Amino acid sequence: MASGRALRRVGHNPTGSLAIYILPTLATVVGITGVLTLGGDEQQGLAAGWFSFSQIKLVKQSHEALAVLMLLLVFCHLTGVVVESVLHKENLARSMLTGIKLADADTPAARPHAGVALLLLLITGLAGWWFYYAIDRQLDGQPGHVESVTDNEEPRVKFVGRQLPDNAQWRDECGSCHAVFYSALLPARSWQKIMAEQDQHFGTDLGLDAATSTAVLAFMTANSADQHNTEAAFKIEQSIPRNATPLRITETPYWLHKHQEIPAAEWGFDTGEKQEELRGLLQ
Ligand code: HEC
Numbered sequence: 001m002a003s004g005r006a007l008r009r010v011g012h013n014p015t016g017s018l019a020i021y022i023l024p025t026l027a028t029v030v031g032i033t034g035v036l037t038l039g040g041d042e043q044q045g046l047a048a049g050w051f052s053f054s055q056i057k058l059v060k061q062s063h064e065a066l067a068v069l070m071l072l073l074v075f076c077h078l079t080g081v082v083v084e085s086v087l088h089k090e091n092l093a094r095s096m097l098t099g100i101k102l103a104d105a106d107t108p109a110a111r112p113h114a115g116v117a118l119l120l121l122l123i124t125g126l127a128g129w130w131f132y133y134a135i136d137r138q139l140d141g142q143p144g145h146v147e148s149v150t151d152n153e154e155p156r157v158k159f160v161g162r163q164l165p166d167n168a169q170w171r172d173e174c175g176s177c178h179a180v181f182y183s184a185l186l187p188a189r190s191w192q193k194i195m196a197e198q199d200q201h202f203g204t205d206l207g208l209d210a211a212t213s214t215a216v217l218a219f220m221t222a223n224s225a226d227q228h229n230t231e232a233a234f235k236i237e238q239s240i241p242r243n244a245t246p247l248r249i250t251e252t253p254y255w256l257h258k259h260q261e262i263p264a265a266e267w268g269f270d271t272g273e274k275q276e277e278l279r280g281l282l283q
Pocket residue numbers: 173174175176177178181194201202204205206216247248249250251
């Protein structure tokens with residue numbers, strides 16, 4: 001093409017035909033890694049529970065990278081269509097719709113592939129049917145599954161988190177002054193420190209007897225962020241440096257990052273300042 005002597009082809013040129021193999025392959029791989037990521041990262045969908053949060057990380061990164069690669073290829077392919085159309089003064093896109101191409105008299109006629117076309121249509125149709133009926137039926141009765149969609153804002157399958165362990169004693173003791181902060185939001189070492197220093201709990205004394213302290217602490221460590229039993233737990237745990245033991249959920253790097261767009265006035269304190277303070281503590 002650079003030499004200005006690019007052949008005009010009735011079908012795709014060699015580079016264009018490569019895209020015809022690569023794009024559907026990428027679409028398939030992006031789709032599969034997407035279902036796996038949804039299953040691992042959100043514990044939802046067909047592959048729910050197949051992978052843990054840490055196992056799915058690499059798959060998620062490839063899913064994102066491949067999706068970007070696919071967009072780049074689509075861009076290149078479309079650029080190719082425009083360049084070829086201009087170069088050979090013909091509307092390539094129109095012939096895709098009409099099926100009509102002007103060719104030299106000695107160009108061999110293209111062989112029709114009606115069978116292949118029908119087969120592809122059939123596969124696509126069957127896949128669509130399988131998705132809407134088979135999966136839909138499989139989800140029937142599961143929590144959050146919406147039977148009929150009347151409101152367009154409602155997702156067909158709602159994201160419902162898994163049922164997490166609960167404990168009445170913990171709820172009683174830790175929910176009397178403030179909301180009970182679920183134990184998956186801090187690592188076990190934080191709960192241990194909070195209970196060890198319970199006589200100076202943010203300016204108050206929890207005053208729990210030894211037996212209660214042990215029972216409450218046992219529940220909290222068994223379901224701490226280290227267990228990675230929710231996405232937030234995993235991300236909070238990963239964000240805390242190994243040598244740090246935060247006493248506040250609101251001081252963990254992930255929490256701060258997640259809430260940084262909420263203006264300081266909403267909280268009554270400056271998250272930016274908090275972040276600075278945290279950095280100082282971690283050094
Ligand atoms: C006597 C009242 C009281 C009880 C009971 C109590 N807390 Fe607190 N807790 C406080 C106060 C006060 C704060 C500080 C609130 C603030 O400044 O944001 C606090 C803050 C916290 C925070 C930090 C919240 C954050 O991320 O900023 C955690 C975690 C916490 N409490 C855990 C517990 C646990 C676990 C128990 C049960 C063992 C418990 N609390 C029981 C009074 C109490």
